[in-house]
Amino acid sequence: MTQIPILYNDAYDINVPVSHRFNGTKFSKLASQLKQTDFHQRLYFYQSSPVRYRDVLRTHAVDYVQRVVERTLSQEEVRQINLPIDSQLVKRSFLALNGTFTTALKALEEGVACHTAGGTHHAHYTNGLGFCVFNDLAFTALNLIEHGLVKKVLILDLDVHQGDGTIDICDGKKGIYTCSLHCEQNFPFQKRQGTLDVALDSHLEDTAYLNKLHNTFKDISKDFTPDIVLYDAGVDVFRGDQLGYLDLTLEGILTRDCAVLEYFKNHNIPIATVIGGGYSPCDTDIARRHLSIFRAATDVF
Numbered sequence: 001m002t003q004i005p006i007l008y009n010d011a012y013d014i015n016v017p018v019s020h021r022f023n024g025t026k027f028s029k030l031a032s033q034l035k036q037t038d039f040h041q042r043l044y045f046y047q048s049s050p051v052r053y054r055d056v057l058r059t060h061a062v063d064y065v066q067r068v069v070e071r072t073l074s075q076e077e078v079r080q081i082n083l084p085i086d087s088q089l090v091k092r093s094f095l096a097l098n099g100t101f102t103t104a105l106k107a108l109e110e111g112v113a114c115h116t117a118g119g120t121h122h123a124h125y126t127n128g129l130g131f132c133v134f135n136d137l138a139f140t141a142l143n144l145i146e147h148g149l150v151k152k153v154l155i156l157d158l159d160v161h162q163g164d165g166t167i168d169i170c171d172g173k174k175g176i177y178t179c180s181l182h183c184e185q186n187f188p189f190q191k192r193q194g195t196l197d198v199a200l201d202s203h204l205e206d207t208a209y210l211n212k213l214h215n216t217f218k219d220i221s222k223d224f225t226p227d228i229v230l231y232d233a234g235v236d237v238f239r240g241d242q243l244g245y246l247d248l249t250l251e252g253i254l255t256r257d258c259a260v261l262e263y264f265k266n267h268n269i270p271i272a273t274v275i276g277g278g279y280s281p282c283d284t285d286i287a288r289r290h291l292s293i294f295r296a297a298t299d300v301f
């Protein structure tokens, strides 16, 4: 049986007030729940390590990165990110970048690997946005190619929100295909044009969603055969999510995650997963929803 590499770091949690929309303890809660699952023996945990500074500059403007490090972002920039910019957030933002990159390296070796964070897809080249400081998906895609590890990367973003920052950073970059299935009526209100965007109506349910997903696989395969897939398995498509407008059940989300993994496994394409968005005031609930992609990985591999 395959051991599934899991990237984690104890420093992933984010210090936010209890009333904040972002649940800052979901990362440690997810890790502790993973260790109690009936599939925990299939998981092999690795600690993510800090990133190389120069690699970050392929993804973000140097003055933006410096202002994050020095914590001198303007009030408006902080408001756009909508998280308190303390030293912990700065530290974990760098760790999470390398966490997704290392997940991709493990996926190239093992066929699959899963990050217990990542999917900060609203971060743009010169600014953060919507709980996202740096963009781990764009960072990973660009650096995999730059370091000659792969030539072609598919970023498959199934978070309920469009990954506008990923599209911004990857626009025109050779070898990167961005695909997003997102709720049209949801944030960000100004959508970007990625390689393939599938806009979904509010309140879409499991069957209709899964049909769209299978059609999307076909559309991608007409144009692009990636060397690796970076999969954002956001669970804010759940009907009980605080910030999503879709109506998927937890069973539907597990079916989605298994379908994605099976599709690329059957095509012998490695896949690295990130957890993406998921919003609930209760960290136990939200962590339980994020278990889906890990359960799917152990089911499929």
Ligand SMILES: [Zn+2]
Pocket (backbone or CB within 6 Å): 159, 160, 161, 234, 236, 276, 277, 278
């Ligand atoms: Zn989201």
